[in-house]
Amino acid sequence: MPIALTELVAETDRYLNASKIADYCPNGLQVEGRVQVRRIVSGVTASQALLDAAVEQGADVVLVHHGYFWKNEDPRVVGMKGRRLKTLLVHDISLLAYHLPLDVHPEVGNNVQLAQLLGLQVDGLLEPDDPKSVGLVGSLPANMMPAEFAEHLQRTLGRQPLTIEGDRPIRRVAWCTGGAQGYIEKAVAIGADAYLTGEASEPTVHVARETGLSFYAAGHHATERYGVHALGEWMAERFGIEHRFVDIDNPV
Template structure:
């Protein structure tokens, strides 16, 4: 079965509410391909490796979290950017990208899906007074040590996380997938025992240590694999089309 590309886009936009969200890049259709869609390939980032895999998989649409045309980037279509766009255009494949809408969504969002993977019960936003803060806060069913929770993260995400260990047992958790290390002060203010994100900055260590909370950096890529899979699955079910998630490993 095939559906119109315009129909797929309209449903994704409606479901994610992406037109209401200000972002650092265009959300939705970034590169237009063939007008009919039978197969979606999803992945975290529209890298050359993912595009080549999508061509091999005979995809009509590549659906990603990290697409192109970010604010402040060089607009010239040269080098790596030229090769990526050439691959899409030569193979008549569309590129759909959703950044913040896919972090924020309460069902298929990266943060909601990460909670599901790690058995965290969502309580609410990390900072209810600041809508620009993307993260969430929640609780575990029982208190565990920081090292035990880090082992859970490693088992689920398949990547050894960086751990800064505080003294408290872990019951309340704050988290933000990807590059959310700057939200650690919001997590401290929220009174969590542990804050988890994808990346760490030099000052993150000091914030965690001096405020005696545990901190985990579990990988930008690793923490953002689940939202795009869930969105692809939703669209595939909605329109009875095919969906394949392709993970192109990234240690960062």
């Protein structure tokens, strides 16, 4: 049975507490399509490739982590943005996007989902004094050497991480999916043995080398595939509709 778009959006917004989380983009319904929803196609980013896959699969809604209308983005509907929006509007497909609400959620969030996948026990927040902290800290069931943890990441995520090996075995791990390499010094401050994120920048390497912390950049896309997939499955079960996750390859 189909579900009304308005009901699906309202219930999902409540589930993710979307209105309470300040962000760099609008969360929730970004493009409005047909009023009834039978099938959702989800993916990490609302790229043209994902939209084309959604059209091919007869989606009523595209659900993503990275949507549109970011702060300081060019507001003109031209070029790539125009083509993407035209695809949605011509085919009457809605776009639902959840950025930070999907990073921090305690059940379907990117960071919690990554922990479950890697077998990490969640012990608390990366920033323990900030209830809005995105990153988490936890522990492995048993110590791993830095090279072993890199191999674990490669097997689990299907890509080789950029690795800076630290000077000690790893038990306590801090992590934050996506482009969160700037949090590395917070990981140092809480005494983590390793910090895991999606991307790296030039200063990150020096911080890791000079503190003895193991650092892993396992891919922005690769670390953020799991929250949107889990949210799509929650929506399918909650509303009795169909969900398909489409993984558009991205090496970053």
